[in-house]
Amino acid sequence: MDDGRLAQARRRVERMARRYVEGSGYRLNPDPATVRHVLDGLAENLVRHGRAYCPCRSVTGDPERDRANLCPCPSHPEEIARTGACECGIFVSADYVPSHRDDDKEER
Secondary structure: OOHHHHHHHHHHHHHHHHHHHHHOOOOOOHHHHHHHHHHHHHHHEEEEOOOOOOOOOOOOOOOHHHHHEEOOOOOHHHHHHOOOOEOOOEEOOOOOOOOHHHHHHHHO
């Protein structure tokens, strides 16, 4: 995969995600590794498939079916309401607290 195209796609999906949280009421996951992983997957899908498909879902090649997997996917509000985070973990509720916080370990 062309590193220049991938870097450009990475910047594009990061801008998209940041713009989305500004107006949605959701937040980016406080875990930077999760955000980085998901943004990398979105960028790879953008380069490979021409669209920013959620990396947690398979791309079938059928544009009608795959439309439901564009980030942010239509199911993310329900997932966030149920668990506090969308399936891939990039978008979370405002009161989301990750279960693996480092400061929890320090308190023990």
